[in-house]
Amino acid sequence: MALHATLPPLRGRVTPDAPLAPFTWFRVGGPAEWLVRPTDADGLLLLLRDLPDAVPLTVVGAASNLIIRDGGVRGAVLRLAGRGFGEVLVEADGIIAGAAALDAVVAEHAAAVGLAGLEFLSGIPGSIGGAVAMNAGAYGREVVDTLDWAEVATPAGLLRLSAGDLHFAYRRATLPARGVVVRARFHAQPGDTAAIAAEMARIRAAREATQPVRARTGGSTFKNPPGQKAWALVDAAGCRGLARGGAQVSELHANFLLNTGGATAADLEGLGEEVRARVLAQSGIGLEWEIKRIGEVTA
Structure with missing residues (x-):
């Protein structure tokens, strides 16, 4: 309860050990130590003013371009929603x-x-x-x-x-x-x-x-390198359809990762790293993640 005791009174909700996977498009990941959902900007400003510097703060929006790792996120996870x-x-x-x-x-x-x-x-x-x-x-x-x-x-x-x-x-x-x-x-x-x-x-x-818009995905996985298309580099490295656990590189668009059902965050991130390694070996180009990955890796 130490973190809860440090939070100022605010209009909104503060939930300990709150599941985050339901908020993410991938539907994976561990819980937030504390999920903070202020009702309005005044409450948000009070939170930011009074939250101790030692407490990590992570902002989660629509979570469409995000992998939350399986160990969850420490500190305060901020989610803005509602009117x-x-x-x-x-x-x-x-x-x-x-x-x-x-x-x-x-x-x-x-x-x-x-x-x-x-x-x-x-x-x-x-x-x-x-x-x-x-x-x-x-x-x-x-x-x-x-x-x-x-x-x-x-x-x-x-x-x-x-x-x-x-x-x-x-x-x-x-x-x-x-x-x-x-x-x-x-x-x-x-x-x-x-x-x-x-x-x-x-x-x-x-x-x-051209995109798997109805799948459990996270948007474009990698940034386009200068003068290149990430999907083309992934495809040329033979990664279209590549799978790890419940994670797969989309057959429709090679710059999208999918949770085909039962994937863990580790499956998705591990598959992404495998793709990066194969592209580097094939083309000499190091792809940068566009999807943000946050949280703790489980043992």
């Missing part, structure tokens, strides 16, 4: 979205009022907080191309940071220490409603045809 973090506001030239709002939902809000430029979000699994934190992108655009600002909760208070302040790079943003994205504004421009709908339909169809 306090999921609101989407439509403006004349953009959208303000809470960190828990799903990327596809934000794209749908923009399309409904004829705002163009955010269609690419419909092709990104996950939520806005994670999209900002990793500069998510798909179909030729990235968050950096459309972000005006992000509000980030920190132990010192709430900051509003521009795209420049976040120093975006490929699949990376630089957040302040213990910074948590609360909401963000994306600019858009008036467009033809039919054309916007057609582009979103094209993206959905492309995903359905």
